[in-house]
Amino acid sequence: MKKVLSLLSLLFMTVLLFACTPQNVQEEYDFKSLNPKNDIYYQIFIRSFADSNDDGIGDFNGVTENLDYLVDLGITAIWMLPFNDTDQDWLSYHGYRIRDYYTVNSEYGTMADLENLISTAKSKGIKVVMDLVINHTSDTNSWYVDAKSSVSAPFRDFYVWTSETTAFESFSGGMKDLNLNNPDVVTEIKDIISFWMSKGIRGFRFDAAKHLFLGDPNINPSNALVKNYTLLRELQLHARSLDPEVFFLGEVFDYTYEAYRQYYIGLDSLFDFYIASEIWNKVGARSNMQYFASNIEKALNAYKPYNSNSIPSLFISNHDIDRIASRGEFSDVNSLYDLKQAAAVMLTLPGSPHIYYGEELGMKGSNFEGTADHGKDLTGQGVIYDQYRRFPFKWGDETKETTWLLPYGDSNDHMSLKDSLLNPNSLVNHYKTFTHLRLNNPALMYGNYYKTWKDGHTFLQGYIRQYTYEDYTQTLLVVHNMGDTTRSLDVEFLKYVYGDSLEIPKFGTVILEIDSNKLDQYI
Ligand SMILES: [Ca+2]
Ligand SMILES: [Ca+2]
Numbered sequence: 001m002k003k004v005l006s007l008l009s010l011l012f013m014t015v016l017l018f019a020c021t022p023q024n025v026q027e028e029y030d031f032k033s034l035n036p037k038n039d040i041y042y043q044i045f046i047r048s049f050a051d052s053n054d055d056g057i058g059d060f061n062g063v064t065e066n067l068d069y070l071v072d073l074g075i076t077a078i079w080m081l082p083f084n085d086t087d088q089d090w091l092s093y094h095g096y097r098i099r100d101y102y103t104v105n106s107e108y109g110t111m112a113d114l115e116n117l118i119s120t121a122k123s124k125g126i127k128v129v130m131d132l133v134i135n136h137t138s139d140t141n142s143w144y145v146d147a148k149s150s151v152s153a154p155f156r157d158f159y160v161w162t163s164e165t166t167a168f169e170s171f172s173g174g175m176k177d178l179n180l181n182n183p184d185v186v187t188e189i190k191d192i193i194s195f196w197m198s199k200g201i202r203g204f205r206f207d208a209a210k211h212l213f214l215g216d217p218n219i220n221p222s223n224a225l226v227k228n229y230t231l232l233r234e235l236q237l238h239a240r241s242l243d244p245e246v247f248f249l250g251e252v253f254d255y256t257y258e259a260y261r262q263y264y265i266g267l268d269s270l271f272d273f274y275i276a277s278e279i280w281n282k283v284g285a286r287s288n289m290q291y292f293a294s295n296i297e298k299a300l301n302a303y304k305p306y307n308s309n310s311i312p313s314l315f316i317s318n319h320d321i322d323r324i325a326s327r328g329e330f331s332d333v334n335s336l337y338d339l340k341q342a343a344a345v346m347l348t349l350p351g352s353p354h355i356y357y358g359e360e361l362g363m364k365g366s367n368f369e370g371t372a373d374h375g376k377d378l379t380g381q382g383v384i385y386d387q388y389r390r391f392p393f394k395w396g397d398e399t400k401e402t403t404w405l406l407p408y409g410d411s412n413d414h415m416s417l418k419d420s421l422l423n424p425n426s427l428v429n430h431y432k433t434f435t436h437l438r439l440n441n442p443a444l445m446y447g448n449y450y451k452t453w454k455d456g457h458t459f460l461q462g463y464i465r466q467y468t469y470e471d472y473t474q475t476l477l478v479v480h481n482m483g484d485t486t487r488s489l490d491v492e493f494l495k496y497v498y499g500d501s502l503e504i505p506k507f508g509t510v511i512l513e514i515d516s517n518k519l520d521q522y523i
Pocket of ligand 1: 055
């Protein structure tokens, strides 16, 4: 009898313990459904990701066939760079010169392949967000071909004319700005949004949001900002009428948060160039670390008046900037420590982190802009601009790897995915640890609560993250050791969420669960 009792009590204790794990609480409440716009993104350049038919160019089926890797990496959403029909020449390789918004780039596959990608991703819990380029079209788009044919052509007013024969371009290279002041253009964009949502697209990344009206010779520059976010708001209301959970994300390329905070009026999210630069400066260059946590708080607080549910899109590299592993601040002897801490920061801040494909392997890549080499055909493939920031992903499996761009410089000097996964100290395994910490801890994954930890100093920078729903609350203290020696933390806590000692190793991180009722002790 005694044995049965102890077995029973053991069972009871096990059930009790299990009931307290965050995973179990998440199943009970389904926090993901309550917070449908919080995701962990993987940014994919289809051309470079995975090739399914051995023509050297990445494609839709290549993405579909490798979704299990993304599930393993802890990804819940993908943002794909433009896949609409585009000019197919060397300098249009990036896909931002749209010829036709309603068809796909045939180099990447068919519409049926894309639909299969979207539905397979959905079955694995991954939403698909597309890049939507509404600032400009290709000069080969049928709208523009018509518009330039005569001053009285039906599509003449779809573009902005600076002379009878010259259409305005925010960006060079045959990309003509659309006239967004024309209601017919806005109606057309709404139709494009409806079309892609009917295909299963769950969100849109608006390219060049700052340039929608900026630079347009018919618009007073001081009105451009208001006109930009007012247009985005109008498109957002249209999209929400079709799906209230649709995710609107904008790219306003500016390193000061004051420059883009107002865009939260018409967007759920913005790429946070300010937070990215804080991570590069503090975690990479190790300068002025004492201001890190409070600077992040200032930025996050600046968004809330415009959108109380603001969800910053966090990133440390993307296709338009040199890869983080190629930045000077991350290329010293502590490179791997710095890259790991940058990831640990990005994956514990409020918002939706975006992992740029290959970042988790420590891929390198810089552009040729502004160097003495610019404009020269150094690699024998044609003029190189930013192609090496978008180099083929290194699977360690030739049957998948794309070959559209040849290795040059240090573009291939990193471990393949296959080797990285086998190495317990690798960057990819560190990413996996932190994505799963985020997925398993509502305080990290959901909500936008963030307060600076009051006892931080130059070398220990920390913040409180908290998530509350009904009678569930989780409160976490995240502390990063930004110094190059072990430093000890003296703090009251309930349990370790990451780490197992208050002696934090150099460039390390510890995450502690703290008593929500004693929050005042920490902030
Ligand atoms: Ca292919
Ligand atoms: Ca424009």
